[in-house]
Amino acid sequence: MRTDRQNIGARARYAAMATLLACAPVFVLLGLWQLARADQQEAMQAAAQAARAAAPLDLQRERIVPGHAYRRAIATGEFLPSQYFLQGRSEAGRPGYGMVAVMRAGGNHVLVDRGYTPRAEGLAPPGRRRVEGVLLPARLPPLQLGELRGAVRPFLDPRAIGDELGIELAPLVLHAKPPPLPPLKGVMHVGYAIQWFVFAAVALVALVALMRNR
Numbered sequence: 001m002r003t004d005r006q007n008i009g010a011r012a013r014y015a016a017m018a019t020l021l022a023c024a025p026v027f028v029l030l031g032l033w034q035l036a037r038a039d040q041q042e043a044m045q046a047a048a049q050a051a052r053a054a055a056p057l058d059l060q061r062e063r064i065v066p067g068h069a070y071r072r073a074i075a076t077g078e079f080l081p082s083q084y085f086l087q088g089r090s091e092a093g094r095p096g097y098g099m100v101a102v103m104r105a106g107g108n109h110v111l112v113d114r115g116y117t118p119r120a121e122g123l124a125p126p127g128r129r130r131v132e133g134v135l136l137p138a139r140l141p142p143l144q145l146g147e148l149r150g151a152v153r154p155f156l157d158p159r160a161i162g163d164e165l166g167i168e169l170a171p172l173v174l175h176a177k178p179p180p181l182p183p184l185k186g187v188m189h190v191g192y193a194i195q196w197f198v199f200a201a202v203a204l205v206a207l208v209a210l211m212r213n214r
Contacts, residue, residue, distance in 0.1 A: 013210055020207040024200045031196035038189035052134065060106040064170035068135050075112065075131045075174055077105035079124035080165070084111075085152045091116040100156055100173070102165065103131065110170040111138070111158055115177040120152045134178035137171075 051070035059075040062068075079101045086098035099114040101124035112131055138158055162169035 017210050020203045024203040027196045027200035031193040034189045034193035059108050064108050066171050071135050073135050075105035077103050079103050081123050083124045085120035087154045089116050108170050109167045111173045113175045131176050133174045133176040135172040138173050
């Protein structure tokens with residue numbers, strides 16, 4: 001009976017040692033991955049800051065491409081009559097909508113986010129207009145179910161709206177009142193990396209303890 005218990009205990013100890021031995025390098029790899037994510041976030045933030053600091057694009061002459069993200073730009077042209085209202089916008093604690101319309105500027109058709117409005121009503125302003133702002137990627141959900149129709153929408157997909165209107169829309173949105181750059185997340189990823197390295201150290205200490213108690 002005693003031998004059976006010893007055998008069971010030995011098998012449990014070897015199983016725990018094998019688990020710890022397998023987990024430790026995985027924890028280290030996860031920590032290294034988080035450090036790489038931190039470097040990537042810092043590089044993206046630096047690129048966005050450099051783009052905003054560059055001279056503004058003249059959309060009468062420049063064709064908008066994805067690489068123009070976070071660049072300042074000046075659009076001079078006319079709005080198409082229809083206007084969209086983006087849900088989830090607020091100002092000073094008051095819920096409302098973002099006013100978004102399509103502008104024809106040079107060789108571009110571009111969505112222009114004109115800012116907050118408390119009510120989802122009205123048309124884009126007529127006549128020739130000048131808008132200065134920042135080109136930003138559209139905020140799209142990871143999964144889109146079905147087609148969106150109507151003026152009020154939870155998000156705006158430039159490609160889908162271009163298909164509806166029968167035009168080619170620029171891949172970026174011109175924000176007349178751009179939001180600030182998102183906070184740097186590199187420190188957060190470094191914190192996650194430290195946690196994974198701590199887990200790896202704990203696993204190795206536990207492994208050594210089990211080996212000594214054999």
